[in-house]
Amino acid sequence: MALRTLGAKAAAALDQELMSSGAFSLDQLMELAGLSVSQALFKLQPPSRGNRILIAVGPGNNGGDGLVAARHLWHYGYKPTVYYPKRPKNELYQRLTTQLQDLNVPFTSDFHSSLSQTDYIIDSIFGFSFSGEVREPFPSVISALATTKIPVLAVDAPSSWNIETGPPDQGPGKEYNPDALISLTAPKPLVKWFEGKHFVGGRFLTKDMAEKYQLDVPPYEGIDQVVEVPVR
Amino acid sequence: MALRTLGAKAAAALDQELMSSGAFSLDQLMELAGLSVSQALFKLQPPSRGNRILIAVGPGNNGGDGLVAARHLWHYGYKPTVYYPKRPKNELYQRLTTQLQDLNVPFTSDFHSSLSQTDYIIDSIFGFSFSGEVREPFPSVISALATTKIPVLAVDAPSSWNIETGPPDQGPGKEYNPDALISLTAPKPLVKWFEGKHFVGGRFLTKDMAEKYQLDVPPYEGIDQVVEVPVR
Numbered sequence: 163m164a165l166r167t168l169g170a171k172a173a174a175a176l177d178q179e180l181m182s183s184g185a186f187s188l189d190q191l192m193e194l195a196g197l198s199v200s201q202a203l204f205k206l207q208p209p210s211r212g213n214r215i216l217i218a219v220g221p222g223n224n225g226g227d228g229l230v231a232a233r234h235l236w237h238y239g240y241k242p243t244v245y246y247p248k249r250p251k252n253e254l255y256q257r258l259t260t261q262l263q264d265l266n267v268p269f270t271s272d273f274h275s276s277l278s279q280t281d282y283i284i285d286s287i288f289g290f291s292f293s294g295e296v297r298e299p300f301p302s303v304i305s306a307l308a309t310t311k312i313p314v315l316a317v318d319a320p321s322s323w324n325i326e327t328g329p330p331d332q333g334p335g336k337e338y339n340p341d342a343l344i345s346l347t348a349p350k351p352l353v354k355w356f357e358g359k360h361f362v363g364g365r366f367l368t369k370d371m372a373e374k375y376q377l378d379v380p381p382y383e384g385i386d387q388v389v390e391v392p393v394r
Numbered sequence: 395m396a397l398r399t400l401g402a403k404a405a406a407a408l409d410q411e412l413m414s415s416g417a418f419s420l421d422q423l424m425e426l427a428g429l430s431v432s433q434a435l436f437k438l439q440p441p442s443r444g445n446r447i448l449i450a451v452g453p454g455n456n457g458g459d460g461l462v463a464a465r466h467l468w469h470y471g472y473k474p475t476v477y478y479p480k481r482p483k484n485e486l487y488q489r490l491t492t493q494l495q496d497l498n499v500p501f502t503s504d505f506h507s508s509l510s511q512t513d514y515i516i517d518s519i520f521g522f523s524f525s526g527e528v529r530e531p532f533p534s535v536i537s538a539l540a541t542t543k544i545p546v547l548a549v550d551a552p553s554s555w556n557i558e559t560g561p562p563d564q565g566p567g568k569e570y571n572p573d574a575l576i577s578l579t580a581p582k583p584l585v586k587w588f589e590g591k592h593f594v595g596g597r598f599l600t601k602d603m604a605e606k607y608q609l610d611v612p613p614y615e616g617i618d619q620v621v622e623v624p625v626r
Contacts, residue, residue, distance in 0.1 A: 184492075184493070184496060185488075185489035185490075185492035185493055185496075186489070186493065187419075187421045187486075187489065189419045189421040189422045189425075190421045190422070190425050193421075193422050193425050193426065194425065197429075200617070201617050204616065204617050233598075234597075234617075237597050237598070237614070238616070238617060254419075256417075257417035257418070257419065258417075260416075260417035261416070261417055261418065261598075264416060264417075264600050264602065264603075265600050265601075365466075365469045366465075366469070366493075368496050368497055369497075370496065371496075382469070384436065384470070385432070385433050385436050385466075385470060
């Protein structure tokens with residue numbers, strides 16, 4: 163049976179609660195989220211099957227998760243390349259970027275030509291706080307994600323999808339349905355329209371919080387920070 | 395062959411460098427360190443073989459690593475109990491404590507009676523910045539660690555050992571040689587006197603930093619944050 167879902171407003175409230183009364187720092191949560199993403203990618207594509215990973219990083223926290231994932235992937239033996247065209251002056255994101263630069267992880271400004279040299283893509287452009295329109299330079303990136311034959315793992319949401327209502331009626335995301343999705347903390351309602359492999363990550367939810375937000379704690383195994391779960 | 399070691403002063407300098415030019419936050423490093431500790435414990439004692447873990451937490455960053463480990467162990471299905479007698483007014487340690495309280499992890503004020511109800515002990519009392527004398531209430535705790543038949547995993551250093559010169563000439567730590575040790579980032583010179591199973595954790599060292607501090611990047615496997623390595 164599928165896990166219960168967490169709407170956009172509830173996801174924002176849960177995040178806020180984790181960082182206020184839950185006493186987590188954003189650094190800590192992002193580290194655990196990015197670690198989950200890296201472990202999902204490892205399950206989907208062990209480095210021996212092709213280790214070039216292109217990570218599309220958006221301007222917010224979803225992008226931050228991608229930056230953390232890129233670092234862990236490097237340590238696992240992958241060759242990550244990061245596409246990070248919009249970089250807000252945010253201290254945490256800047257630090258995560260420095261950590262990658264210190265590993266000599268390459269940053270590309272040309273997503274489209276990097277596509278031809280990659281084995282797997284991570285879409286960490288937009289997450290649960292996305293709504294409205296996809297702004298430049300992301301429309302053509304999402305078009306490429308929708309049409310490429312290289313597999314894509316989306317973080318929390320296929321970018322440009324509405325959190326509640328799934329794929330947009332028009333625009334580049336209309337035909338986008340990635341190969342894999344990792345839902346952080348809990349699946350969002352958009353999983354109803356998703357057709358690939360589904361993971362949940364973010365192994366820090368307390369039983370009290372799960373009850374309050376009417377969520378399931380997924381059946382993680384061993385030391386895993388991710389678990390594959392049915393979409394429906 | 396054994397890995398090269400990192401002296402006390404060099405360990406402090408490396409830590410400082412990770413948090414300045416390395417751009418890591420203490421939250422982030424402590425999360426990864428504590429995660430490593432939890433993974434080492436899982437290798438030593440899978441929950442099916444006895445899941446009651448007593449974690450002795452000291453007043454500094456070594457204690458913080460133990461607090462993080464306790465949280466991850468809870469999520470893996472263990473029953474951690476935390477002994478944390480000296481709690482400085484430090485915002486990060488307070489937050490890590492709240493995170494455990496929110497999971498209803500019990501805190502004990504009586505280390506000795508908790509000993510009889512545990513399957514494994516984690517010693518995260520003192521780490522690489524320890525020198526000098528063991529202050530109250532820790533001498534009797536270290537005596538108990540030295541004599542108990544319950545196995546002990548020490549974090550970075552068997553508490554009361556000198557980082558460079560190993561076990562003290564006198565006092566409770568003289569006869570203390572724990573069953574297992576997890577060295578964070580790199581082994582300290584004290585491993586020369588250690589006789590148990592040895593792990594290294596903290597998978598975030600860059601090649602440049604390893605070269606600068608004349609360290610080895612240990613042969614981590616897969617997504618593991620720890621690896622067992624020879625002591626000598």
